[in-house]
Amino acid sequence: MDIINEKSEKFMFDYLNSSSPTGFESAGQQTWVEYVQSYVDEWHLDNYGTAYGIINPGKPYKVVIEAHADEIAWFVNYISDKGFISVIRNGGSDHIIAPSKRVNIYTKNGPVQGVFGWPAIHTRKGKKSSLSPSMENIFIDVGAKDKEEVEKMGVHVGCVVTFEDELMKLNEKYYVGRALDNRMGGFCIAQVARLIKENKIDLPFSLYVVNAVQEEIGLRGAQMVADQIKPNVAIITDVCHDTDTPLIDKKIQGDTSAGNGPSLTVGPAVHNKLLNLIFDAAEDKEIPFQRSASSRSTGTDTDAFAYSNGGVPSALISLPLRYMHTTVEMAHTEDIENVVKLIYESLLKIEENHNFKYF
Ligand SMILES: [Zn+2]
Numbered sequence: 405m406d407i408i409n410e411k412s413e414k415f416m417f418d419y420l421n422s423s424s425p426t427g428f429e430s431a432g433q434q435t436w437v438e439y440v441q442s443y444v445d446e447w448h449l450d451n452y453g454t455a456y457g458i459i460n461p462g463k464p465y466k467v468v469i470e471a472h473a474d475e476i477a478w479f480v481n482y483i484s485d486k487g488f489i490s491v492i493r494n495g496g497s498d499h500i501i502a503p504s505k506r507v508n509i510y511t512k513n514g515p516v517q518g519v520f521g522w523p524a525i526h527t528r529k530g531k532k533s534s535l536s537p538s539m540e541n542i543f544i545d546v547g548a549k550d551k552e553e554v555e556k557m558g559v560h561v562g563c564v565v566t567f568e569d570e571l572m573k574l575n576e577k578y579y580v581g582r583a584l585d586n587r588m589g590g591f592c593i594a595q596v597a598r599l600i601k602e603n604k605i606d607l608p609f610s611l612y613v614v615n616a617v618q619e620e621i622g623l624r625g626a627q628m629v630a631d632q633i634k635p636n637v638a639i640i641t642d643v644c645h646d647t648d649t650p651l652i653d654k655k656i657q658g659d660t661s662a663g664n665g666p667s668l669t670v671g672p673a674v675h676n677k678l679l680n681l682i683f684d685a686a687e688d689k690e691i692p693f694q695r696s697a698s699s700r701s702t703g704t705d706t707d708a709f710a711y712s713n714g715g716v717p718s719a720l721i722s723l724p725l726r727y728m729h730t731t732v733e734m735a736h737t738e739d740i741e742n743v744v745k746l747i748y749e750s751l752l753k754i755e756e757n758h759n760f761k762y763f
Contacts (some may be wrong), residue, residue: 405748407595407741411614416441416591420571420581423508425477425564426495429453429617433474436590437616442615443597454629456614459600465609465757468638469479469747470626470705471589471598472619475582476729478565480509480544487554489518489544491565495620498729502542505731506568509546511558517568518546565727577727577737578662584733587725588740589641590615595744596751608756609636619705630716637678637717638709639750639761641743643735644669644696644722658696660724662736666743667690667722673701673710675717677760682719685749691742717760721746 424432433455444457476495503522508515550553571581597613617625646662686693701707710718726734
């Protein structure tokens with residue numbers, strides 16, 4: 405299966421290098437729709453910016469494949485008289501990694517550059533030598549002499565801030581950058597749509613290819629669009645933690661390795677018959693996979709679909725990721741391709757009016 409090629413990789417870089425902070429996903433969504441629209445019969449945008457394409461519209465049975473479009477970010481929360489900016493989180497942004505990162509602050513005049521400053525090692529004497537970044541002490545410097553100059557640059561309370569970063573390839577094996585969570589999922593579902601179109605697959609249902617907003621602050625975009633689409637089945641893709649890297653306790657976090665295939669989660673929110681269909685697809689097509697367990701909900705958009713509309717059979721296919729919510733999130737090329745294959749092959753196993761009742 406031809407998944408990552410010159411054209412699809414160009415889309416991956418365009419999409420991953422766009423900005424799509426939670427609540428402000430339009431730029432990323434436009435890039436995504438531009439690519440996906442040639443592989444779907446129609447596309448739609450909901451009121452809060454979730455984008456979805458439909459293959460085979462109008463069938464009574466509706467299947468969703470879904471990823472989330474939003475990336476974690478910050479909000480400007482306070483500007484000091486000297487022009488230093490304090491922030492609050494938009495999603496689960498990590499204050500520990502902030503110092504010395506470059507940022508873009510989005511204003512109505514376009515992005516303003518800045519940096520998270522930090523006192524030099526020489527100046528942190530005595531007690532302060534153990535100073536560590538916290539939400540109380542991190543700050544952005546935009547090179548202005550005072551608050552007035554910051555405001556003249558178009559920066560005000562409520563402006564959204566992201567780390568400045570570009571996608572790169574590492575050792576020909578990994579893609580590295582910010583917000584692979586979960587725009588790599590948006591890449592994967594777009595490839596599934598492309599393969600269905602290019603392979604002229606005649607699906608016996610309507611397929612909704614959904615790139616949802618606002619996952620990072622509580623699965624909100626998925627909640628909205630699940631109610632709108634009212635699907636019969638939903639296959640969600642998101643990222644999970646590669647637990648091979650230092651300082652992670654596998655007894656707590658599970659045993660997942662990047663490069664060993666997508667991870668399939670068992671848990672109450674995941675529908676067992678749908679999950680078994682996905683296991684069968686993996687085994688039939690010899691797609692490698694790993695297992696993980698989730699005590700209650702999965703913490704992903706799977707829950708939003710599962711617990712919508714009186715219950716929608718839903719399952720989760722996860723891409724192992726190193727260093728989640730940093731600017732060096734790493735995903736393995738083969739895992740990305742195998743996520744695409746597994747979603748694709750699972751869809752081919754869903755029959756017309758597929759019955760997911762347990763007995
Ligand atoms: Zn996340």
